[in-house]
Amino acid sequence: MTPLLIGPHRVDPPVVLAPMAGITNVAFRQLCREQGGGLYVCEMITTRALVERNPKTFKMIAFAGDERPRSLQLYGVDPDVTAAAVRMVVQENLADHVDLNFGCPVPKVTRKGGGAALPWRRRLFARLVRAAVDAAEGAVPVTIKMRKGIDDDHLTYVEAGLAAQDAGVAAVALHARTAAQRYSGTADWEAIATLKQALDVPVLGNGDIWEAEDALRMVAETGADGVVVGRGCLGRPWLFADLEAAFAGRPARKLPSLGEVAGVLRRHAELLTDTFGSERDACVDIRKHVAWYLKGFPVGAELRRSLAMVSSLTELDDLLGKLDADEPFPLDTLGQPRGRTNAPGKVHLPDGWLASRDTDVVPEGAEVENSGG
Known part of the structure; x- marks a missing residue:
């Protein structure tokens, strides 16, 4: 398959560690990097906390001395604050790649109009992504990670992918579930194939990659340019060794005692x-x-x-x-879900959020919280 390029960065094998809160700190990323190659993304950081130089946030964006490229995921709702955060990343050399979070389904995020809720407001979404890309000034590539939409009646992924591409992102990653699904059910890999057909920039698929063979199958079935691995590596950092072997055509798989x-x-x-x-x-x-x-x-x-x-x-x-x-090693656990497997649920949104798609007004209070990450 064609080598995966994220801006100037060649990602070989074409594997990305998904940012996971409380998990993908510098220690876990190093543990995974010791197993195999790929792009390893730090925990999600709030743009407001970064701009305000929250001490906890600065500890969270620590990278190992040999960690290249340094990959940082930002969460924000306000285009101006997001732009300021990206400028800060560039000017202070904090990272080599910025990813924007539009996939988080957690209520405290979506009820402020952020994460998986934001692409519904298409003008606000496009303005925020363009602000981030413009602020990067080509110094670091900007990518996005998103879900299919809020729920099956409010799908946004193709439209959002096209808007992000128009704004100049280097790649788009799709977790092939809706926000309402959370981490339940089965990921809709057909949506990844649909997005791949619609876009020219690289498309990365995310969802239900529990084994290296799942990654190969996703790429074969969807045409995705690479894969994003989240819960599948919990308690199994050697999955990245398996993924490296699989994409190199080697049959070796780790089954540790x-x-x-x-x-x-x-x-x-x-x-x-x-x-x-x-x-x-x-x-x-x-x-x-x-x-x-x-x-x-x-x-x-x-x-x-x-x-x-x-x-x-x-x-x-x-x-x-x-x-x-x-x-x-217990072979009966192979291919089985790991981590969160919660039930579908209502997506908490700001009042009137679904009533209009075309306002680009930032929801009131969306950027007030300084969570430190």
Whole structure:
């Protein structure tokens, strides 16, 4: 397949780590980069928090010294604030690539008109994307990640993709679900194929890539130029080794024993310690990953519980030492969903949001919150 280019950056293999809040910090990205190539995106950052130099936000946009290209995802609703954030990225050399979030379905985001809600307001959407591209002045490529629409009655992905292309984005990624689906059901890969046929810029597909074979199948079925991997790598950073092998035509796949998984988990905790500068903070963060790493392995409830409450690396080592290192990888978990698999739900929107598509007025209060990321 044709090499994936995001502006001047060649992404080989054509694999992107999706930004995931509380997950894709510099430690997790390094862990994944140690497994295989690709483009690794940091956690979503709010434009307002960046412009106001929120200390927490600046910690979140840390990159490893050898991390190139440095990929940053911004969330914003106000074109002026978004432009200011992108200018700041360029002028202060904070990143080599900027992605704009139009895919988040979380109520606190959509009820302000942001994330997956914003493309419905097509003039505001186009103005925001163009403001970001113009502010980048060609110094860094700008891309977008979006969903199919708010729900099946309010689909926007083709129109939004064309508008983003007209604004000058370098690529468009589509999570082939609606905001109302959240993370439920099955991703609609036909929508990825439809978008690919409509656009000239590279199109990346996202949704239900649990194994390397899923990525190959998505590309073959949709014509996508690359894939975006989110929940599939939770507790399985070696998925990126499988993806690199698959796109190179190699059949090798990693099926680590429980002892090998424990080693990866320990490495993750070490990297988190380096990131946070605190062993305890690192152990608090690793707790949420434990169930993902151990998924499908026969590990007793008490040991699982203890690992999910770990507070030091010494304690972690002691608990990992109690695992059966020779236990083979549970093959029945292959191809199974990981992470959030919640039910469909109502999308929370600002009052009157669906009544008009053509206003480009920024919703009141949309940029007030300074969340620190």
